[in-house]
Amino acid sequence: MSEAIGIRISKDLREGMAKFEVDWPAYISESIDKKLKELKKEKIEEHMDLIRQKTAGKNINMAQEIIAWRKKH
Numbered sequence: 585m586s587e588a589i590g591i592r593i594s595k596d597l598r599e600g601m602a603k604f605e606v607d608w609p610a611y612i613s614e615s616i617d618k619k620l621k622e623l624k625k626e627k628i629e630e631h632m633d634l635i636r637q638k639t640a641g642k643n644i645n646m647a648q649e650i651i652a653w654r655k656k657h
Contacts, residue, residue, distance in 0.1 A: 601608055
């Protein structure tokens with residue numbers, strides 16, 4: 585299901601957009617989707633780095649840790 589949002593752009597930008605046959609709503613939607621995926625990836629990478637820092641130098645069997653975590657959740 586789609587939702588509508590409103591944005592304000594300059595008159596010059598709007599006039600420039602009108603000069604080209606581009607599906608601007610689709611372009612904007614795809615751009616937002618791409619940015620969200622990048623942000624989610626960055627957040628996951630930060631979380632993984634934090635885990636690596638916490639477990640650095642420790643003898644941990646990650647397979648057993650994952651099994652234990654799954655049993656708790």
